[in-house]
Amino acid sequence: MLEIGKKAPEFCLKNQDEVEICLKDLKGKWVVLYFYPKDNTPGCTTEACDFTSELEEFEKLDAVILGVSPDSCESHRKFIEKKNLKITLLCDENREVLKAYGAWGIKKMYGKEYEGVIRSTFLIDPDGNIAFIWPKVRVKGHVEKVKEKLKELQS
Template structure:
């Protein structure tokens, strides 16, 4: 798939290992809102900013009944070091096989300095407690992104009451 999963569709099930080598499955978070964000690489400037912004807003997301899950193709050990180095408070999942990246349509052709290559397109999904995709952000710019996701979550929750 080379596009994001459409809003209203069921989010594909997955199980991945987190930075503590604990398996995390989408189904484990039923009854919660899920912010599922895909990012290219640990310890790069944009990815660090995004993770720090989500960490800074973590309590607000939790008060709205949401959990934040970041996914990249980096290893469990890379995630652990990234979290320790940058004092992050969110869960990072390792998808070294890129199977979940492909399932969610974020592993796509990219261009940098005139060269084409396959890579992770920074993208975010907001998944409702029933497991449906309720909002998507494609080709994300990190500045202010976490706040936009939180604002959208609040609006979507209010509309479902």
Template sequence: MIEIEKEAPDFCLKDDSGKKACLKDFRGKWVVLYFYPKDNTPGCTKEAEEFTRKMEEFKKLNAEIIGISPDTVESHKKFKEKKNIKIRLLSDPDHKVIEKYGAWKLKKRFGREYYGVMRTTYLINPEGKVAYAWKNVKVKGHAEKVLETLKKLNK
């Protein structure tokens, strides 16, 4: 269970270019760590586009945006190229990090139960501690909510 004001669990995953990225690499910066179900789906595309549009505002606040899904490195690369996504995307095909952060949940759709990614976002402070969490995120306006929270915490 991820707790506010506690150390965020470290991890290392490959990014959309195939390079290894670890959470500890971002010490000294705020990190917006968001988990999403699947590349190239309407909600996930909208979420990535909203974060991309606000990326410069996040950078001014010393924040890095990182999206994680079970998709492959190649899928992330194609998704970014096709939709002009500028944020860093990490691949977690075994969903180990997704599970560690409590975003792998039992879901229901059309009467069928299955496990998948529940949209979840964490704001991690420059010391590596969880400052804020959003569970079961609704995409529309979410990037703005995260930005507003970051502005308040950054004062």
């Protein structure tokens, strides 16, 4: 399990345009790294739209928003176009980064257990350390909580 204050696991993943984004290249910035199950599903669409609508606020706070799911880069591109998203989405089709952050595991729905994405968010500080963790995210009001925590940690 990852802990606040520890180094965030390094990663390099392709974004929706198949450009590689690496955590080490974002040193000096705050990173909001959020993991979500699937493009174009209701909760994931709400979360991505909420982050998009607050993107300018996050940019003023020197923060980058990265969404990660096991979807393909093509799926991300279509999702961004369809919903007019302004955030960066990363493709983790082999689930390595999801697993490294503990965002892949056993879930329950209707009494059945299955493996899947555990909706979670990590705030990574400019030195590459984990500043805060939301382990089981409820979408409603989440983006506001992330923004408030970012402001609090910067003050």
